[in-house]
Amino acid sequence: MTELTKIFEDGHIDTGQYERIRESESNRLFSIHWELRTILYLGVLLLSSGFGYLIYLNIDTIGHQAILLGIAAVAALCFYYVWNHKLPYQNQLIIHASPFFDYIILLGSLLFALFIGYFQYQYEPFGSHYGFLVLIPTLLFFYCAYRFDHKGILSMAITGLAGSLGLSTSPRQILEDNDFSDLSVVFTALLLGLALAAWAWYSDRRSIKKHFNFTFQNFSVNLLSIAALSALFGQDLKVISLAVLLVICLYFIRFALQQRSYLFFLLPILYGYIGFTYFVFYLLSMTDMNEATFFVGLCYVIASAIGVILLFLNLKKIIKK
């Protein structure tokens, strides 16, 4: 028995609808939308990294200026196309008619960043101020992200903004590359995270590109929590760090409940739990360690985990309020 016959036999639809649905199910088109888009995306990534590699290898040879010119020409073509096919700006989501639009603007932006990087390497217009160097493509990315409504470029822009402040935000490098034992790095990360959260809050209230909020909040929650956690692990100000972390987590949990967003519910709970558990074990480690402290620690893990599970299980009731 299929799903269709079941609802038909249970009397939810009439014969005409039954026939129509059966007809549409058997004539259903096979969509390869996401497969082709993925191939297109991979192509853009390979092409831009191929260009980057090409410059890197030929940087001191005769041909490098020709290559550079080629890249600039391709980037210019991309922006020319985008400029001629753009739709008027609006605060709501903009859907461009051509499926290629998003990828052309992405390619143009990637190549522009490449071009600036090369320019700096060759002529050093900004000397050793790498922050400025990253800031120029970042500004362009922010403009493109808002003007042409592109979440991918928005992520690149936020990464660039963090980079110009000397921070890494990619998930793999957020811990490796950032030296959180330096208190000023922690403060920079906290400030940037706060700024992103504040902008997300403001643009949500003013309805400016509300669909970008997910990206802003996602960067913000990870940056803030990891900075606070690193301060907790690495610095001596345990109580203050823990308090900051818990405030951050509470803010995002409240936000998650407002937005009914499960991801923003999970992340602060995980971060908060890690911080709190670290603190409990830190306190336990100050006592003289024996089997009893170990036992207390295990009891804490079991009890707290049961608590979190109950919280998750009753999430629907909490969200409904």
Added chain:
Amino acid sequence: MKAYNSNILFNTSVKRKAENWLAQKLITEEQFISISNYYNTYSYTPNIFVRIGLFIFTCFIVLASLGMYFLLFSSGFNTGSGFYEITSLLYAIACFTALELLIRKKQVYKAGSDDALLYVGLISISLFIFSLMSSFETDSPIVFFSSLLPILFAACVRYADRLVTFAVTVCMYAIVFLIVQNLCGTFAKLIMPFAFMAFSAFLFFQLHYLHRKERMHYWHSCLALAKFVALLILYASGNYYIIRESGEEFFDLHLLPGQDIPLAVFFYVFTAVVPFIYVYLGLKNKDKILLWAGLLVFAAGAITFKYYFSMGHPEITLTLGGALLILIAYFSIQYFKKPRHGISFEEEQDADSFLKTNAEALIIMEGLKQESPAIQNDFKFGGGQSGGAGSGGSF
């Protein structure tokens, strides 16, 4: 035999289809709501992120209780004989008892906690087998895999879990590998690829036959996954790189410069042609599993040829490869803009894309469902793109 009630699971699938039909405007909102209220589904199947959270914290509990057990019953690390066997067996029993109770009393289905208990239980059983084997002083892998296989298979049949299905498939391939290696001796390296191909093809067609049966509904996702794995291994067992490297790894095949593996031409052709066959068959039969497997092995084949016939210019390969992919995508999109041969570039109007744009409205509706059926009837959520404001709601 089935841990979860298959009628209830079928109801879930009815609801999902109804969502599709609603998105395609084949049924009305009133009908959709009456369908949603008519069929009961598992009371607790949470969002993926809640599931991850429940999984992690259930693992914490399970591991902490193991720690507590050790603290209470083992005196240091100097434990008597049979301690690890008994511990792992007791632990497995505890996990499965908890799992069964959770499913029966709490009506959970794929909620994270049940997954965690299932996996930890199965890992305990494998540790039990392992420690039992070491107390009998055998370390024959074939004994291990063949005693593990029936247990994994039973768990797969009962709980219809995809990760367990994957473990069953791996276990079967391990047994095939060990049998061929033991039986064929020095010829094993010649026979192995063909044994794997034959076994994969056999497995694929069996699974494909079962997958189309209505009565196998309970295991649909498991069968789909196993089919996918069988297709990938079918390709891998004839891929030139894998044959050559595994020959050196497992069968003491040492090639001198200028030498090539036996039947090299066959494996080259296999590496190059099979991806096209997969993609073609996937498109022809409108089979996403074949299509995805085809795209994956296409990339694998391209990398294989790149590896052996490299011109030493990765930058040119990258650039040309990228340009080629863009061109392929461009012409395919242009070609399939109008539906041809029943294939279209048009995004499917199904529940997934529907949920993406209307997530918030649907979640709000879910929240209102039990309390006031009257409210939902007025609730409008079919508004196409306007739902874009709800982005992030589904996450």
